[in-house]
Amino acid sequence: MSWLNVARLSDLSPEYPAACSVQGHRLAVYLVDGAVYATSNICTHQFALLSDGYQENGEIECPLHQGRFDIRSGKALCSPLSVDLATYEVDVRGDEVWVHIPDAGH
Amino acid sequence: MSDVAVREQRIQWPEAGVSRVPFEIYTDEPLYEGEQDLLFKGPIWNFVGVDVEVPAIGDFKTNFVGDTPVVVVKSSADTYSAFVNRCAHRGSTLCYEKTGNRDAFTCVYHNWSYDLEGNLKTVAFHKGVRGKGGLPDDFRTCDHNLQKLRVQELCGLLFVSFDEAAPDLETFLGPKMVAHIRRIFSKKVRILGTFSQYMHNNWKLYMENVKDSYHASLLHTFFTTFKLNRLSMQGGLVLEGDGGHHISYSKMATDSGSGTDYESGSLRAQNDEFALHDDRILKSWPEFEDGITHAIQGIFPNLIVQQIQNSLALRLLIPRGVNGCELVWIMFGFESDTQEQTDIRVALSNLVGPAGLVSMEDGVIGSFVQRAIVGNQGRETVLEMGGRSVESQESRVSEASVRGFWQTYRKYMGL
Numbered sequence: 001m002s003w004l005n006v007a008r009l010s011d012l013s014p015e016y017p018a019a020c021s022v023q024g025h026r027l028a029v030y031l032v033d034g035a036v037y038a039t040s041n042i043c044t045h046q047f048a049l050l051s052d053g054y055q056e057n058g059e060i061e062c063p064l065h066q067g068r069f070d071i072r073s074g075k076a077l078c079s080p081l082s083v084d085l086a087t088y089e090v091d092v093r094g095d096e097v098w099v100h101i102p103d104a105g106h
Numbered sequence: 107m108s109d110v111a112v113r114e115q116r117i118q119w120p121e122a123g124v125s126r127v128p129f130e131i132y133t134d135e136p137l138y139e140g141e142q143d144l145l146f147k148g149p150i151w152n153f154v155g156v157d158v159e160v161p162a163i164g165d166f167k168t169n170f171v172g173d174t175p176v177v178v179v180k181s182s183a184d185t186y187s188a189f190v191n192r193c194a195h196r197g198s199t200l201c202y203e204k205t206g207n208r209d210a211f212t213c214v215y216h217n218w219s220y221d222l223e224g225n226l227k228t229v230a231f232h233k234g235v236r237g238k239g240g241l242p243d244d245f246r247t248c249d250h251n252l253q254k255l256r257v258q259e260l261c262g263l264l265f266v267s268f269d270e271a272a273p274d275l276e277t278f279l280g281p282k283m284v285a286h287i288r289r290i291f292s293k294k295v296r297i298l299g300t301f302s303q304y305m306h307n308n309w310k311l312y313m314e315n316v317k318d319s320y321h322a323s324l325l326h327t328f329f330t331t332f333k334l335n336r337l338s339m340q341g342g343l344v345l346e347g348d349g350g351h352h353i354s355y356s357k358m359a360t361d362s363g364s365g366t367d368y369e370s371g372s373l374r375a376q377n378d379e380f381a382l383h384d385d386r387i388l389k390s391w392p393e394f395e396d397g398i399t400h401a402i403q404g405i406f407p408n409l410i411v412q413q414i415q416n417s418l419a420l421r422l423l424i425p426r427g428v429n430g431c432e433l434v435w436i437m438f439g440f441e442s443d444t445q446e447q448t449d450i451r452v453a454l455s456n457l458v459g460p461a462g463l464v465s466m467e468d469g470v471i472g473s474f475v476q477r478a479i480v481g482n483q484g485r486e487t488v489l490e491m492g493g494r495s496v497e498s499q500e501s502r503v504s505e506a507s508v509r510g511f512w513q514t515y516r517k518y519m520g521l
Contacts, residue, residue: 016236054233063235064217066228080210
């Protein structure tokens with residue numbers, strides 16, 4: 001099973017990401033213009049939780065050094081970032097948000 | 107209330123001028139604080155390092171200007187930047203290492219982060235978390251950069267200044283001092299090693315010792331006994347401008363000690379019973395065409411450029427409170443040196459440093475003074491060798507460059 005139920009759609013906010021921890025994976029789950037996206041919750045620059053960051057215009061800004069990622073693609077948009085963020089495939093089933101974790105195995 | 111800080115003038119300089127120095131000058135706490143502001147942060151240039159210590163972009167070195175911690179960093183291909191080693195947020199030390207490489211300077215306390223020029227780039231949680239907390243909307247990062255210093259370079263020597271009013275570096279040094287620096291630093295430097303020593307005396311006692319060419323062959327048994335530096339050699343004192351900077355030099359090949367106190371054996375520092383089992387320690391080669399074998403250059407207020415035969419060094423003196431100081435030695439040669447030349451420089455470096463065959467006495471003599479002047483306030487030191495004035499002299503039996511130091515010190519300190 002590589003699809004995991006990580007959040008409820010009704011709990012998500014367009015203001016800031018939700019932090020989810022499933023099977024050792026730390027995810028940030030976003031609501032952008034009514035669509036749901038998921039990325040790693042750990043900044044690629046230094047250890048910081050993006051769920052503590054600032055979400056605006058489809059971008060997430062890391063709280064530590066203000067590096068910004070595109071929520072849809074995970075692309076690193078500015079310094080000090082040099083590595084893109086891992087993104088995850090999302091499937092919304094009713095109120096359930098399912099995320100595809102490639103190495104979740106089984 | 108006046109918004110101008112009025113510093114109470116507690117020390118009255120003797121009417122005799124610079125041939126007298128009041129002992130309180132080495133013991134007075136408020137004066138020490140005044141030196142930090144008026145002298146070290148005044149319109150002067152302070153040596154902080156050598157370009158080869160920070161060769162790549164992002165390479166930094168921490169050091170001190172007076173007792174203020176600073177960072178000097180190579181911030182672009184042809185630029186050096188310097189700033190106080192103190193976060194603009196809460197004042198924490200920004201950089202703990204002596205040297206290293208960074209792409210940014212980030213404070214461990216709250217993660218405020220600065221670029222290589224000291225500009226504040228990012229503030230952790232500046233927008234708070236989930237819309238709560240964070241900085242006010244009108245907070246401007248550009249108002250909270252590190253405290254920046256000016257940086258200028260001469261022959262790879264990096265100097266910094268706190269004061270916009272400081273003249274440019276070469277004007278501050280003067281033509282004779284610049285020429286001597288160019289004489290020594292004519293090739294790419296290779297640092298052979300660094301070390302530091304703590305001395306239990308006011309920093310100015312060590313600078314006086316450096317500028318006192320009279321003492322060298324009297325205090326230092328090794329110099330005199332092995333005929334490395336005696337007052338009977340050709341030499342002299344070169345003073346620059348108002349006397350703050352000096353060079354004391356001698357030529358070993360010109361010793362004419364016959365008929366002097368050296369020959370009569372009356373000097374404590376001459377001990378003919380001393381001999382070296384292995385004299386390779388004193389091997390040297392004639393390095394400079396001018397024949398000068400011993401040249402000590404004192405750059406006001408606290409830098410020394412040393413040539414003792416082929417032992418070359420920079421010494422930076424850091425004040426550590428009114429009763430202490432730390433002397434940082436940078437021993438160097440040149441990239442173009444042969445292995446034999448490097449070996450000679452390293453062997454000769456046994457003469458200097460905290461346990462140096464010569465320098466160990468300089469490391470302790472200041473504390474002999476410091477401990478004796480306690481409780482003897484109102485009295486003063488006597489500086490009349492070579493007269494009572496400040497000028498270049500043919501003789502090193504002179505305290506002219508010590509008087510020059512005080513003349514310049516009084517100018518900056520308003521004493």
